Amino acid sequence: MSWLVPEEESKITQGTILDNIPWGLDPSPLGVVLSNPCDLEWGKASYILIASLVPARETIQLTKEFQQQVQNLKEKVVSPNKWDKLSKFFKPFINNQNITRYFFVDPTKVFDAPLFFVDFQHLFTLPFSKVTELEVIAKLPSPHREKMIVHFSSYISRIGVDREDQEETKIFINHLAEPYRQL
Amino acid sequence: MESTINTNIDICIDEYPGKSKTNVVKRTGTAVVFSSLMALSFANETPEYFTSIFETNTFEYVANKHAVQKLSFRERYKQISKSDWFINSYKDMSIGEIINVD
Numbered sequence: 001m002s003w004l005v006p007e008e009e010s011k012i013t014q015g016t017i018l019d020n021i022p023w024g025l026d027p028s029p030l031g032v033v034l035s036n037p038c039d040l041e042w043g044k045a046s047y048i049l050i051a052s053l054v055p056a057r058e059t060i061q062l063t064k065e066f067q068q069q070v071q072n073l074k075e076k077v078v079s080p081n082k083w084d085k086l087s088k089f090f091k092p093f094i095n096n097q098n099i100t101r102y103f104f105v106d107p108t109k110v111f112d113a114p115l116f117f118v119d120f121q122h123l124f125t126l127p128f129s130k131v132t133e134l135e136v137i138a139k140l141p142s143p144h145r146e147k148m149i150v151h152f153s154s155y156i157s158r159i160g161v162d163r164e165d166q167e168e169t170k171i172f173i174n175h176l177a178e179p180y181r182q183l
Numbered sequence: 184m185e186s187t188i189n190t191n192i193d194i195c196i197d198e199y200p201g202k203s204k205t206n207v208v209k210r211t212g213t214a215v216v217f218s219s220l221m222a223l224s225f226a227n228e229t230p231e232y233f234t235s236i237f238e239t240n241t242f243e244y245v246a247n248k249h250a251v252q253k254l255s256f257r258e259r260y261k262q263i264s265k266s267d268w269f270i271n272s273y274k275d276m277s278i279g280e281i282i283n284v285d
Binding site: 025026027028029030054055058059060062063064065067092097098099100101102111112113114122154155158 | 256268270272273274275277279284
């Protein structure tokens with residue numbers, strides 16, 4: 001399944017994939033518009049909010065979690081059991097099942113590029129008057145666009161709360177597990 | 184005109200590594216037929232007219248436009264993967280908190 005479709009109107013709205021974004025990075029990644037479509041349509045957006053599209057394979061393979069998955073592997077060809085574990089590691093990303101820093105996007109049916117992650121930490125705002133300098137490449141269609149925004153808003157609005165200490169947690173576990181208890 | 188069409192298809196195939204000629208012909212088929220018909224009417228048009236046919240057909244134009252850009256994105260992302268800013272930003276980073284919603 002391709003996640004992207006060609007943008008036929010060169011119209012910039014939420015989910016539009018853009019090039020020529022002045023990230024100040026070399027080479028420069030593509031980006032996807034996160035701004036509210038109503039704000040863009042009704043002249044309420046002074047700035048346009050863009051998240052970067054980073055290469056999914058290299059990004060995930062650089063993570064600690066992936067390195068843990070492969071740390072004891074001596075060969076590149078792995079056993080079916082290990083491959084199953086690796087598949088289980090990747091599947092939630094491929095299907096965007098969980099909310100994380102990254103949102104998976106497959107651009108391959110529309111243009112030749114690697115699989116992407118939208119990185120919700122790598123953001124850029126550009127004055128709306130400058131959007132004519134951007135090049136429209138494609139768009140993320142509905143409902144993937146809305147799903148991406150739900151993931152973004154949930155990711156960005158996480159609130160850190162202190163966890164219960166270990167002793168307190170044990171008490172709660174014992175209470176919740178009753179009548180069952182540890183041998 | 185036939186050689187012009189074949190040249191254009193071959194260029195498309197070059198820009199679609201791994202794609203079969205049949206698929207590329209399908210993708211460009213509408214524009215090819217349309218351009219052939221137009222070529223009969225405008226036999227004296229410049230060779231660039233074939234390109235402008237794509238531009239009159241939005242979907243084909245976009246598809247063709249992206250076919251031209253295909254290699255550049257992949258090559259650019261190869262460079263991004265090796266770049267200092269990318270490696271410094273992502274190496275040994277944790278995926279972080281995972282909110283299970285499925």
